[in-house]
Amino acid sequence: MLKMLQAPKMTTMDRRGNRLVFSGLAGFLLLISPSMSSLYAQEYPSDVIRGKTLYARHCLECHGSGGRGDGPAAASLKVEPADFHRFRSFLKSDEELLRTIEHGIVFSPMHSWRGQLTDEEMQDVLAYVRLLSQQGQ
Numbered sequence: 001m002l003k004m005l006q007a008p009k010m011t012t013m014d015r016r017g018n019r020l021v022f023s024g025l026a027g028f029l030l031l032i033s034p035s036m037s038s039l040y041a042q043e044y045p046s047d048v049i050r051g052k053t054l055y056a057r058h059c060l061e062c063h064g065s066g067g068r069g070d071g072p073a074a075a076s077l078k079v080e081p082a083d084f085h086r087f088r089s090f091l092k093s094d095e096e097l098l099r100t101i102e103h104g105i106v107f108s109p110m111h112s113w114r115g116q117l118t119d120e121e122m123q124d125v126l127a128y129v130r131l132l133s134q135q136g137q
């Protein structure tokens with residue numbers, strides 16, 4: 001138990017061959033820095049990235065690239081596509097929005113995506129919709 005509490009130590013050589021010892025926090029940071037940089041390289045979680053592709057393919061024409069309900073097809077619709085930035089949408093739970101994506105809305109251009117998207121894809125696209133609604137565009 002005591003051993004586990006000891007500060008981690010790392011030994012390495014510098015360019016002139018001197019032995020360098022990193023202990024404590026410095027050693028710890030050196031140990032985790034490769035995994036941290038790969039975390040930063042990935043800008044968003046994978047579901048959001050997959051969701052973005054799905055959104056562009058299936059939802060953008062109505063909901064618009066920024067999720068404001070102003071896609072190229074929006075003007076010709078009888079019912080305005082939802083603006084995800086509006087409080088009304090923002091306040092809805094993930095479950096509620098997922099239900100709409102899955103089943104659609106009656107008498108609305110927002111049809112059901114069940115059968116066209118898998119459960120996972122609907123989750124991914126929702127993750128992207130949530131991201132859009134948090135962005136100020």
Ligand code: HEC
Nearest residue numbers: 058059062079080081082088089097100105108109110125
């Ligand atoms: C043909 C146009 C069209 C397409 C394509 C479309 N939607 Fe919609 N969507 C609408 C309309 C219109 C509404 C608003 C319906 C209403 O209020 O009756 C809506 C509403 C929604 C809502 C409900 C928002 C709320 O606040 O309740 C969600 C969530 C949604 N759409 C997600 C999506 C996703 C995800 C896709 C792509 C997989 C998509 N939509 C594709 C037209 C579209």
